[in-house]
């Protein structure tokens with residue numbers, strides 16, 4: 670199996686680590702990658718996406734490239750649409766043309782969060798631009814590519830954290846909690862946003878396993894425990910022996926974030942589990958990270 674990972678951020682880097690460990694042949698490409706590591710590609714260009722696949726002729730493409738900062742997407746909707754929808758369509762079109770299997774990553778933010786424990790058959794209803802772009806991409810990919818796997822995941826964390834805190838590149842939640850508490854700073858964390866935090870290591874492992882099992886269609890892949898951001902921050906503090914008292918509760922409405930957040934976008938993992946793939950509970954996942 671020859672793989673191509675597009676997007677070299679949190680997930681792309683972890684997929685590369687796992688493939689290296691497993692002896693899987695792979696290449697990487699991203700828009701701002703060191704050319705010693707992989708190819709530069711801007712997926713918003715149909716030509717660049719097409720020639721990348723022509724050059725590498727992969728069996729499987731893992732499309733992780735996206736604009737992932739939810740508030741940035743809200744304030745820059747054209748950019749979010751260009752990368753997350755048009756870019757995904759460009760890669761999907763090239764996959765179909767070259768007969769590649771496509772693994773695409775979507776989000777729990779396709780749901781409005783009124784229900785929680787969402788299964789793959791529940792109706793999406795995104796509240797923000799990011800969720801809308803990812804849902805539109807899911808639908809376009811399912812139409813354009815015969816052989817594809819669409820993985821919805823949630824709240825990624827892991828060891829490869831972008832360090833610069835610019836508009837598109839921001840620290841993951843775990844890194845922010847860890848850095849703040851270690852520095853002795855108080856943090857305000859919301860009590861009314863529930864998700865399944867996902868160790869990126871587990872997502873990469875599950876993605877490769879699902880491809881090996883020839884899984885197709887839509888599948889939720891996330892950490893086993895659903896909990897609020899506040900509870901998640903407390904778990905991080907407990908795991909790394911940091912001062913929990915510095916974590917102060919706040920409600921989403923008080924935060925004034927640009928993008929609306931679903932209250933409970935937790936994902937049901939029944940389908941994943943039925944395929945023989947299990948993810949860890951939050952304590953075990955944080956233990957592994959530590």
Ligand SMILES: NC(=O)c1ccc[n+]([C@@H]2O[C@H](COP(=O)([O-])OP(=O)(O)OC[C@H]3O[C@@H](n4cnc5c(N)ncnc54)[C@H](OP(=O)(O)O)[C@@H]3O)[C@@H](O)[C@H]2O)c1
Nearest residue numbers: 676677678679680700701711712734735774776822824825
């Ligand atoms: N992170 C989460 O909590 C989360 C939750 C649910 C779903 N997801 C989904 O999971 C996937 C992976 O997320 P992640 O956390 O690994 O994202 P990430 O760390 O933000 O990485 C995204 C990568 O895509 C690259 N990229 C952005 N625009 C591009 C373009 N036009 N052409 C080529 N490459 C481009 C970025 O490069 P630059 O950094 O140089 O721009 C970066 O290397 C995404 O599809 C995301 O929507 C993530």
